[in-house]
Amino acid sequence: SGESVDFSxxxxxxxxxxxxxxxxxxxxxxxxxxxxxxxLSGAVxxxxxxxxxxxxxxxxxxxxxxxxxxxxxxVAQALSSRRLxxxxxxxxxxxxxAALDFVAD
Numbered sequence: 001s002g003e004s005v006d007f008s009x010x011x012x013x014x015x016x017x018x019x020x021x022x023x024x025x026x027x028x029x030x031x032x033x034x035x036x037x038x039x040l041s042g043a044v045x046x047x048x049x050x051x052x053x054x055x056x057x058x059x060x061x062x063x064x065x066x067x068x069x070x071x072x073x074x075v076a077q078a079l080s081s082r083r084l085x086x087x088x089x090x091x092x093x094x095x096x097x098a099a100l101d102f103v104a105d
Contacts, residue, residue, distance in 0.1 A: 009078045009082070011039075022052060025052075029057065036078035037056060038059065038075065041061065042065070
């Protein structure tokens with residue numbers, strides 16, 4: 001079917017079967033740029049973390065081995081950030097529409 005699923009948050013391990021987590025997240029963000037991205041890793045270099053943050057816009061990084069409370073906290077923060085971002089976008093659209101209505105009057 002032509003329906004698509006809108007994800008709020010995606011978590012990937014840097015070492016996934018058949019694909020690394022960086023590659024997965026890079027492909028995912030092309031299809032859904034508003035999704036929050038979280039990377040799990042046990043052995044990435046500082047250069048890889050900087051690349052992930054800069055190029056892929058990964059918002060959060062969790063070092064392995066991770067604890068459940070840390071993962072929950074990062075996911076909650078990512079979802080809160082996404083809601084704020086989407087709310088700001090809606091507010092900006094409303095302001096643009098109000099400005100156009102004002103100019104038209």
